[in-house]
Amino acid sequence: xxxxxxxxxxxxxxLGYGLALRWAQAGIPIVIGSRDAGRAQEAAAKxxxxxxxxxxxxxxxxxxENAAAAAQASVVVVSVPFPAQAAILKSIRGxxxxxxxVDTTVPLAATVGGKPTRLLGVxxxxxxxxARELLPHEVPLVAAFHNLSAxxxxxxxxxxxxxxxVCGDDRAAKERLFPLVKLIPGLRPLDAGPLEMAxxxxxxxxxxxxxxxxxxVHHAGLRITGLPPDA
Ligand SMILES: NC(=O)c1ccc[n+]([C@@H]2O[C@H](COP(=O)([O-])OP(=O)(O)OC[C@H]3O[C@@H](n4cnc5c(N)ncnc54)[C@H](OP(=O)(O)O)[C@@H]3O)[C@@H](O)[C@H]2O)c1
Numbered sequence: 001x002x003x004x005x006x007x008x009x010x011x012x013x014x015l016g017y018g019l020a021l022r023w024a025q026a027g028i029p030i031v032i033g034s035r036d037a038g039r040a041q042e043a044a045a046k047x048x049x050x051x052x053x054x055x056x057x058x059x060x061x062x063x064x065e066n067a068a069a070a071a072q073a074s075v076v077v078v079s080v081p082f083p084a085q086a087a088i089l090k091s092i093r094g095x096x097x098x099x100x101x102v103d104t105t106v107p108l109a110a111t112v113g114g115k116p117t118r119l120l121g122v123x124x125x126x127x128x129x130x131a132r133e134l135l136p137h138e139v140p141l142v143a144a145f146h147n148l149s150a151x152x153x154x155x156x157x158x159x160x161x162x163x164x165x166v167c168g169d170d171r172a173a174k175e176r177l178f179p180l181v182k183l184i185p186g187l188r189p190l191d192a193g194p195l196e197m198a199x200x201x202x203x204x205x206x207x208x209x210x211x212x213x214x215x216x217v218h219h220a221g222l223r224i225t226g227l228p229p230d231a
Contacts, residue, residue: 002028002179007073007099009033009066009092010080012043015104015145018153019077020047024058025156026183031062033069033092040064050156071095075102075180077145082107082120082127089134096139100176103131104145106205117210119203128167128198142168142177143198146205148187149212152219160186162221165204167197190224190231 006023008016011032024030024047032047034040040063051058063069070076070092076099080088085105105127109118124130128143135141144166152158164181166189168174174191181189192201204222211220 004074005029006075007031007033007069009078012039014150016079017043018150022153022184024061025051027059029059031069031072033066037065067092067095075100077102079104081111083111093135100173101139101141103128103143106146106202117206119206126198126202128195140170140173142166142173146201147222149219162187163224164189165192165201167192167195169195
């Protein structure tokens with residue numbers, strides 16, 4: 001069993017809540033973060049209620065204001081809308097010591113009133129690289145989960161089927177995330193290369209949104225073929 005404790009910053013929202021649900025189901029201790037401690041506690045109670053009566057005992061689930069949540073975890077997943085990313089990272093960076101930070105941000109134009117199938121330009125090249133500039137150099141950072149449907153995550157009756165492209169400049173940081181991804185059935189972590197590969201991975205989300213709309217589904221995901229069976 002993993003020794004990690006995961007904080008979901010923005011865990012009251014769609015992706016963070018879905019990840020909290022699936023990791024808690026796998027027995028990982030979870031801390032949900034929010035700008036409002038009360039909202040975080042409500043989301044934590046919702047996770048526990050959703051898993052009550054399930055086959056396996058869920059890990060502990062608690063809720064705190066974002067900075068307090070980050071301080072209590074060993075892995076900090078940031079899942080907030082792009083326009084909020086900088087402010088949220090600044091609000092938690094004082095709490096970061098040896099935690100692994102996982103950025104999930106996609107700079108969708110929809111977050112500023114644009115089309116959901118378009119991306120905003122980011123000066124640094126990607127939201128992940130913006131995160132790198134905002135965090136202390138010594139904080140390990142990877143980018144992942146951009147191409148995973150939050151709706152699929154939240155539907156526990158729905159088997160997941162998606163590759164998780166993990167970008168980062170620190171191999172050890174990526175390898176630390178891999179076993180956590182594998183704890184969620186149906187997800188396969190893949191090393192997608194350096195953090196700058198997020199420039200390619202983040203826009204794939206806009207493509208998946210377009211496919212969802214065209215085929216009238218909500219769970220479009222990504223599978224890479226031709227890799228070794230142990231990838
Ligand atoms: N949804 C998906 O299927 C999906 C899939 C892959 C990647 N992503 C990416 O993951 C990130 C989170 O997506 P999401 O769909 O979970 O977002 P969301 O539900 O809209 O928001 C997530 C949380 O962010 C917090 N937040 C902090 N500052 C905010 C602000 N200024 N305005 C609004 N919310 C703010 C809110 O929590 P509090 O109000 O409690 O602080 C909110 O519950 C995004 O960057 C998105 O592109 C999403």
